[in-house]
Amino acid sequence: MVASTQITPPWTDVWQPLQWLGLASRAHVEGGLDVVHLHVSFWLMLPGAALVAALCGILFGAPTLRLRGDYLAIVTLGFGEIVPIVVRNTPDWTNGPMGLNGVISPQVFGFRFGVTSTPYYYLAAFLVALLVFVSYRLKDSRIGRAWMAIREDEIAAGAMGVNRTRLKLMAFSTPDMFQFPVSVMVLVMIVLGGMGSVPGVVLGALILQLLQSWFLQDLTQWVHALGRLVGSEGLQQVELVQTIELIFGIILVLMMLYRREGLIPASRTTASLSLTEQAAMPSRGGIGVSLSGIRAVQLPAGTPMLEVLGLTKRFGGITAVKDLGFTIDPRTVVGLIGPNGSGKTTFFNLVTGLDTPDSGRVFFMGEDITGLPSHTIVERGIARTFQTLRLFANMTVLENVLVGMHARTRANAVGAVLLPPSVRAEEHGARAWAMEVLAIFGNRLLPRVNHLAGSLSYANRRRLEIARAVAARPRLLLLDEPTAGMNPAETMELAEQIRSLNKMGLTVLLIEHKLNVVNTISDKVAVLDYGEKIAEGRVEEVHRNEDVIRAYLGRTAAAGI
Numbered sequence: 001m002v003a004s005t006q007i008t009p010p011w012t013d014v015w016q017p018l019q020w021l022g023l024a025s026r027a028h029v030e031g032g033l034d035v036v037h038l039h040v041s042f043w044l045m046l047p048g049a050a051l052v053a054a055l056c057g058i059l060f061g062a063p064t065l066r067l068r069g070d071y072l073a074i075v076t077l078g079f080g081e082i083v084p085i086v087v088r089n090t091p092d093w094t095n096g097p098m099g100l101n102g103v104i105s106p107q108v109f110g111f112r113f114g115v116t117s118t119p120y121y122y123l124a125a126f127l128v129a130l131l132v133f134v135s136y137r138l139k140d141s142r143i144g145r146a147w148m149a150i151r152e153d154e155i156a157a158g159a160m161g162v163n164r165t166r167l168k169l170m171a172f173s174t175p176d177m178f179q180f181p182v183s184v185m186v187l188v189m190i191v192l193g194g195m196g197s198v199p200g201v202v203l204g205a206l207i208l209q210l211l212q213s214w215f216l217q218d219l220t221q222w223v224h225a226l227g228r229l230v231g232s233e234g235l236q237q238v239e240l241v242q243t244i245e246l247i248f249g250i251i252l253v254l255m256m257l258y259r260r261e262g263l264i265p266a267s268r269t270t271a272s273l274s275l276t277e278q279a280a281m282p283s284r285g286g287i288g289v290s291l292s293g294i295r296a297v298q299l300p301a302g303t304p305m306l307e308v309l310g311l312t313k314r315f316g317g318i319t320a321v322k323d324l325g326f327t328i329d330p331r332t333v334v335g336l337i338g339p340n341g342s343g344k345t346t347f348f349n350l351v352t353g354l355d356t357p358d359s360g361r362v363f364f365m366g367e368d369i370t371g372l373p374s375h376t377i378v379e380r381g382i383a384r385t386f387q388t389l390r391l392f393a394n395m396t397v398l399e400n401v402l403v404g405m406h407a408r409t410r411a412n413a414v415g416a417v418l419l420p421p422s423v424r425a426e427e428h429g430a431r432a433w434a435m436e437v438l439a440i441f442g443n444r445l446l447p448r449v450n451h452l453a454g455s456l457s458y459a460n461r462r463r464l465e466i467a468r469a470v471a472a473r474p475r476l477l478l479l480d481e482p483t484a485g486m487n488p489a490e491t492m493e494l495a496e497q498i499r500s501l502n503k504m505g506l507t508v509l510l511i512e513h514k515l516n517v518v519n520t521i522s523d524k525v526a527v528l529d530y531g532e533k534i535a536e537g538r539v540e541e542v543h544r545n546e547d548v549i550r551a552y553l554g555r556t557a558a559a560g561i
């Protein structure tokens, strides 16, 4: 608009500096006051327009932040319909369907683009190349991984330190197609090329474009010729270009049936594992090496690592956690046990910011963290795993662990694209640390760093969740039934590894049903029943506690003891 004659404010001396800069001129109007003609250069407006588009993306994106999946798609389509209609119907600003007049054509080194399309083609090609480059750089960066993590599992992403609101708004500010027919074409391109694969999508786009603007027209000619040959009226009338949507449909169905991963799949070429790599070697005695990123924290004497006071959480009629008071001393392993549904997981959610308590306070290293968002709590130093595994299934083992590092790294989108030495060094350090963390589990995860998390065995997924949490360099590690689904040998192996982490300085709170694990590694045990703490103390004391026996075995058994 500021490069056209659409708005013509009356001329005053205020516009003088712009005239000197060559961005505006004074125009005489017959029988009226002089007006301003703005003609800000195309090259200035190109980034300007991108900026405006990004801001609009954020503006439209903000109200849809809570939506997911289909709902988000529908609202996006809705905006896609609304915006062009609004633009067409505000002629004062946009000159309606006619578009803006008086835009001066761009110039490079004295060469005027004029009205032919060739120079614009090269400009567009250049911009496409730039976009592809930016996508590539982002994909393998802290920001790109955070986006993928949100796509995979928003809650887990937040619990690993990703600020969901900020990153989702950032994603909305990146360019996207608005019109519905275009969106369908983009969908076909992506499915044809391969979801998540940049060369794939480029190839998909090329094929579709060639198909539409070249092949189909030729084919139409051939069909017409055939029609003339056999004397068929019908064949001579066929316009194959009109059937492009039908062809899109056929392509989609064929791809879904025969090649779901696309023409150039987002390949993670994973070499097959050797026999020794495949064979799990049960390791005993915990972790041999010590981890560089884990150090004991020095707290003022008497300050607990975690302290909760009067914590209460209700879900409708159920009080899942009831007036819970509880402390964890630094450098200890505390076991949290209790029957199913006694509120253990809810307690974790309250501490890690996934749920807000109805009343009560949570103090971490002496500071009140009640009600903070989950990504801030990770930054403070609490990381967790989930009872129901929440890995980023379509990301690799390494990428999962790198997302765990999100709270400990700084690179932003600009850094990710430009890759200055500081960002390179950070990424390098993050990868080295990720490998160090994966090495906790010996040869269980290391040979599989480039495998998708979703392809791992159940026990390995549990290990990966722990690795991802440890990668966040926590002070306090919360493990929700880490040995669930593991056989006895694997269980003991993991128990010893947890004990090793504790020896390096980590404080651990462990929900665990297997009492032998709790007995071997816990310094202290707390027992929940119906959301209330019914016992707390050293393992032997708790085992003798009658309330505990009753909660676990029922009254009759308790009476018989």
Ligand code: ADP
Pocket: 315, 318, 319, 320, 338, 339, 340, 341, 342, 343, 344, 345, 346, 347
């Ligand atoms: P545990 O981990 O000890 O097995 P949970 O903390 O998962 O127990 O659950 C405690 C109680 O709270 C259960 O009765 C459960 O049904 C209820 N609960 C947990 N989360 C929710 C929720 N989001 N909505 C409603 N009820 C819930």
Ligand code: MG
Pocket: 344, 345, 346, 387
């Ligand atoms: Mg639970």
